[in-house]
Amino acid sequence: MDLEDTLLMMPGPVPVAPRVLRAMSKPMINHRGAEFSAMYDDCCEILADVFQTKNDIFIISGSGSAGMEAAVGCTVGKDDVVVTLENGKFGERFKKIADRYGKVNPLENEWGYSFDLAEVEKKLEEGAKAVTLVHNETSAGIQNPAKEIGKLAKKHDALFIMDGVTTLGGDDVKVDEWGVDIAIVGSQKCLAAPPGLSMVSVSERAFEAMDEKGELPYYLDLKAYKKSGDKSQTPYTPAVPLFFGLQEALHIVKEEGMPARINRHATCAEAVRAAVAAMGIEMLPQLDEFSQYSNTVSAMKAPEGVTGNDIKKDMLARGITIAGGQDRLSGKIFRIGSMGNVQPKDIMLTIQELEVVLKKRGVISGLGAGVEAASEVLDSLL
Amino acid sequence: MDLEDTLLMMPGPVPVAPRVLRAMSKPMINHRGAEFSAMYDDCCEILADVFQTKNDIFIISGSGSAGMEAAVGCTVGKDDVVVTLENGKFGERFKKIADRYGKVNPLENEWGYSFDLAEVEKKLEEGAKAVTLVHNETSAGIQNPAKEIGKLAKKHDALFIMDGVTTLGGDDVKVDEWGVDIAIVGSQKCLAAPPGLSMVSVSERAFEAMDEKGELPYYLDLKAYKKSGDKSQTPYTPAVPLFFGLQEALHIVKEEGMPARINRHATCAEAVRAAVAAMGIEMLPQLDEFSQYSNTVSAMKAPEGVTGNDIKKDMLARGITIAGGQDRLSGKIFRIGSMGNVQPKDIMLTIQELEVVLKKRGVISGLGAGVEAASEVLDSLL
Secondary structure (H helix, E strand, C coil), rough: CCCCCEECCCCCCCCHHHHHHHHHHCCCCCCCCHHHHHHHHHHHHHHHHHHHHCCCEEEEECHHHHHHHHHHHHHHHCCCCCCCCCCCCCHHHHHHHHHHHEEEEECCCCCCCCCCCCHHHHHHHCCCCCCCCCCCCECEEECCCHHHHHCCCCHCCEEEEEEECCEEECCCCHHHHHHEEEEEEEEECCCCCCCCEEEEEEHHHHHHHHHHHCCCCCCHHHHHHHHHHHEEEECCCCHHHHHHHHHHHHHHHHHHHHHHHHHHHHHHHHHHHHHHHHHCCEECEEEECCCCCCCCEEEEEECCCHHHHHHHHHHCCCCEEEEEHHHHHHHCCEEEECCCCCCHHHHHHHHHHHHHHHHHHHCCCCHHHHHHHHHHHHHHHC | CCCCCCCEECCCCCCCCCCHHHHHHCCCCCCHHHHHHHHHHHHHHHHHHHHHCCCCCEEECCCHHHHHHHHHHHCCCCEEEEEEEEEEEEHHHHHHHHHHCCEEEEEEECCCCCCHHHHHHHHHHHHCEEEEEEEEEEECCEEECCHHHHHHHHHCCCEEEEECCEEECEEECCCCCCCCCCEEECCCCCCCCCCCEEEEEHHHCCCCCHHHHHHCCCCCCCCHHHHCCCCCCCCCCCHHHHHHHHHHHHHEEEHHHHHHHHHCCCCCCCHHHHHHHHHCCCCCEEECCCEEEEECCEEEEECCCCCCHHHHHHHCCCCEEEEEECCCHHHCCCECCCCCCCCCHHHHHHHHHHHHHHHCCCCCCCCCHHHHHHHHHHHHCC
16 A cells, blocks of 8 residues: 655655645746746755855756766866765765866775874875865765864865765755865755755855866856856756755745754754664764764664664565665665654654564564653754 | 746746646655666656667756767767757757867858758768767757768768757657667657656667777766666666656656657647748748758747747737747747647647737737638647
């Protein structure tokens, strides 16, 4: 019986509010008309608050990966060195993208392990046009030290390109204060809009790098986005229904207010961590003083004798979609997203069902410990 | 009073059926799950019939321009020559894209003027890796001779890259028979889905060119699409609501059947041409024996003393969105799209209102001639 009511607790796509879904069923409009332009401007204005930036913001009809490629492909030429910081799948993705456009000087950590800032600085001292960082490594549930990397980038005159795909809209991201030259977010994560759009902020320094580079990619040409954006338009046909959805989702963000939204995300993730700790389950990330557990997705090691995919499969049978591990972490971990419009009751149901699954699998002997721990943390949101 | 019922008679985005709009408001699903894969396969199966091809078909979350760049960017290296055939804005776009990836040997016609096939062959004789053609030049309302260009491409061993953005799904496009190596369509044109997706068919020969080329773009890497497509997935997060909409729109295509759909498009365009001829208005395209008027968008010269934008503006005030001219044709022409699910009554209303506008502007002296001419042509569809 398909009631379309599976609870999505993945790190995106996240559940989309009914009013956002309804917005997407509006009739098509002329994407070169005044109505579209007004919607475009409205979205950019709210996004400026989300990004905490005065930089230009552009909305690309394409996934977060398109935004990542736009950032690198527009600023990095074939002789330019990019320091790519990798401690998960999306850090690796930046490395792969950078490799197609320039020369990569990678720092490759175990996935989920903190970066040694001294090692980062050593890489930058060797000379770099840009450094790429994934603020929140979705694949490993670790939040990397954006502020510190921003300082190092500035000191060594490298562009700071930051994937904020799973922090922007749900966590405290200070694009201007941290000196992020290009920051990228995906629509289907903390902003709780449907998937298919990515948004990027671009600094003056990044535009200068584009002028130096010369030939840019075509569909992801950020200078073309700038030229059209100044007229409140997109250079190519935009995905109109996704803009309808994004605008409505951003109105929800504005109504809640970013401080409350950030607190809700942090508290929900903390509740997940408290719950799994009460069940004796270990977190994947290996932290240091500058890194922290993600406020939007929690990555746990699979308990002995059970794979992450077992847990994912058992949860899905009970109507809740969580995530396993990707690539080299496949089977070894399971992940619970707590991003977007996630509510305490969503966390409570997820933890309750996780307990049942783990008890059936023989991992825990009784029910209630996780639920109680989560409940105590979530009380502050009620 | 915004009743959201403006009649879109532009060459895309086109009106989207209510059942397609409703499909887009379905709750999000896991884009890596079985439900998404089944939807992906269903879309590709219907598209194979639309493209008349056995080649692989991929669905890109991005506009038609993204599809055009994927075609060129994946097959053309910096030392490769591309013959770009231009008689309108989208032919020019192919030239601009090709210029970012390889060496361009352009054939530049007046916009709306037929290509001289002998000139095309001369260009190809100079040696080319690929030739690009816009099957239906949307900016100028002319249909270019794809079959003949396909023969020349084969004879001179060049890849045949064809923009079928405004023919596929509404006109007779024989991808395999004509030897089209990469054909591209946009979702928001004849297929009457929302904007934001492009679909491309890729031949074995095109994949071989990609292997030769080596480094491909990232987001538009068609080899990555192939690898994921074999598992009924996309390489990057797909725009899920647009897939919901596309699937429903393709079901409408299947229910109507392509032969009936092609006939309806051709008849509606013919009705527009008959109507404007009865009003003494000239068509823009300069045809030869191989080219023809577009079956999906009609481009008319603005009558003396009136600009295309005047007509567009007057029509918009009356609730009907038509298009003016783009770039160098701005003001000189006006265009009426008749693509997607366009019905005889949409043409009748558009012509009726056009008559009123032109009479008020002093271009015609009485009403009825255009309506009668359109009506006679449309009778065959009733």
